[in-house]
Amino acid sequence: MSKSIEAIDLDVYYGSFLAVEGVNVRIEPRTVTAFIGPSGCGKTTFLRTMNRMHEVLPNATVKGQLLLDAEDIYASGVDPVRVRSKVGMVFQRPNPFPTMSIRDNVLAGFKLNGIRMGRAQAEEITERSLKGANLWNEVKDRLDKPGSGLSGGQQQRLCIARTIAVQPEVILMDEPCSALDPISTLAVEDLIGDLKEHFTIVIVTHNMQQASRVSDKTAFFNIAGTGKPGKLIEFDYTDKIFSNPNEQSTEDYITGRFG
Ligand SMILES: Nc1ncnc2c1ncn2[C@@H]1O[C@H](COP(=O)(O)OP(=O)(O)OP(=O)(O)O)[C@@H](O)[C@H]1O
Numbered sequence: 646m647s648k649s650i651e652a653i654d655l656d657v658y659y660g661s662f663l664a665v666e667g668v669n670v671r672i673e674p675r676t677v678t679a680f681i682g683p684s685g686c687g688k689t690t691f692l693r694t695m696n697r698m699h700e701v702l703p704n705a706t707v708k709g710q711l712l713l714d715a716e717d718i719y720a721s722g723v724d725p726v727r728v729r730s731k732v733g734m735v736f737q738r739p740n741p742f743p744t745m746s747i748r749d750n751v752l753a754g755f756k757l758n759g760i761r762m763g764r765a766q767a768e769e770i771t772e773r774s775l776k777g778a779n780l781w782n783e784v785k786d787r788l789d790k791p792g793s794g795l796s797g798g799q800q801q802r803l804c805i806a807r808t809i810a811v812q813p814e815v816i817l818m819d820e821p822c823s824a825l826d827p828i829s830t831l832a833v834e835d836l837i838g839d840l841k842e843h844f845t846i847v848i849v850t851h852n853m854q855q856a857s858r859v860s861d862k863t864a865f866f867n868i869a870g871t872g873k874p875g876k877l878i879e880f881d882y883t884d885k886i887f888s889n890p891n892e893q894s895t896e897d898y899i900t901g902r903f904g
Contacts, residue, residue, distance in 0.1 A: 647674040647845040648714045648731070648814040650695060655709035656874075657690050657699060664690045666874035668709075670864060677837060677846045679856035679883065682866035683904035687875025688849045691866070692817050695847065696732035697725040713815070730758070732815040733808035738824050739800035741792030741807070748788040750803055751775060754811040770810055777843075778806035779836045798829020802836060809840070816840065818848040822855065834859050853899055857887050865895045 650672045657665040665687035672678050680688040693699040694707050697718060710717045718728045741750045751771045755762065762770070771788065775781040780802040784795070792803050801821060808816055818837075822830040837859045840846060850856050856863055863886040865879045879886065879895045890896050898904050 647843060649674050649712075650815060650845060650847070651710075651712040652691075652694075653710040653712070655691070655694065655707065655711060657687065657694055658704075658706045658708075659690075659702070660704040662872075663874040665694075665866075666876055668877045670877060670880050672845060672847065672862070674845050675841055675843070676861040677841050677848065677859050679860035679863045680847065680849045680866060681851075681853065681856050681863060681898070682875070682878075683868065683898065685871075685875070686866040686868040688866055689819055690875070691877075692819055692847060692849055693734075695815070695817055696734055697728045698734065700725070726758075730754070730811055731813055732817060733811070733813035735801070735804055735808055735816065735818045735821045737820045739797055739804050741795075741800050741803050743791060743793040745792055746789045747775075747784050747792050747795070747803060750792040751806050751810050753807055774806040774810040775803075777809050777840070778802045779832065779839065780806055796829065798825050798832055801825060801829065801833055805833075805836065805840075809844070813844065815845045815847070818846065820849050820851065823851070830855070853887075857883055863887070865890070865892070865898060867894050867898070 652668045652670050655668040656663060668691060682688055694711060699705050699707060707719060711719055742753060748771050751774050752767055772781060775784060780799060783799060795803060822833050837846060860883045863883045864877055866875050867878045868875045879890055879892045886895060887899055
């Protein structure tokens with residue numbers, strides 16, 4: 646079941662430094678949302694608040710609310726580990742566990758959480774997740790081989806299989822194609838289109854073509870200068886952002902005038 650995400654007056658800090666200020670945004674279930682904006686405007690920082698990864702850093706804090714459907718994930722008593730099992734994350738560089746087999750990589754989320762399962766269930770989850778990541782046909786005959794033996798694009802799809810294996814509701818992707826060649830990038834972009842049938846997806850990207858190809862809505866973040874907080878400037882349908890944005894700074898950014 647994919648879920649909506651809503652930020653209400655969200656401020657994000659590293660110690661006393663306010664990195665992102667006053668974000669209000671509502672992301673609908675089963676949509677793809679792209680975060681765009683110049684370097685340092687807080688895209689990754691905000692993304693990492695959505696599964697409570699931000700607070701893993703010392704003195705990193707958040708003010709405001711972040712609702713997953715109706716539940717504030719920052720309310721007292723909420724277990725961040727449970728949040729992270731519902732809100733999965735795919736990183737810039739494919740990071741399969743190098744010595745683990747392809748199968749064990751897919752099942753790693755269960756093993757790390759001490760969840761045991763029988764062989765039949767393990768096989769079922771492996772096949773379902775690899776099919777869901779458009780990787781099954783390429784690896785079904787070598788499930789016992791190490792994940793590190795795959796190409797970069799295959800490794801990234803293996804990481805996506807590992808993420809969807811635990812059946813999250815939201816998938817966060819931080820520049821998931823920046824380390825991939827154009828063919829692998831297209832494979833991952835196609836996959837994102839398939840995944841949104843089941844998941845709510847948020848993707849940080851520096852690639853304007855990619856944002857316009859894969860996303861339903863786009864959030865443009867900007868920063869007034871070094872040391873100033875990043876802010877969400879405009880959030881709208883991707884077609885609108887790329888054809889007729891409301892804000893001059895959005896237009897300047899997407900037409901390459903800065904950033
Ligand atoms: N671990 C950290 N400690 C302190 N400040 C940080 C840390 N990570 C990021 N920042 C600061 O927070 C601000 C936002 O950074 P962030 O990486 O979120 O921006 P971004 O928009 O994702 O940039 P990029 O497009 O370059 O990845 C920047 O001023 C950055 O220097």
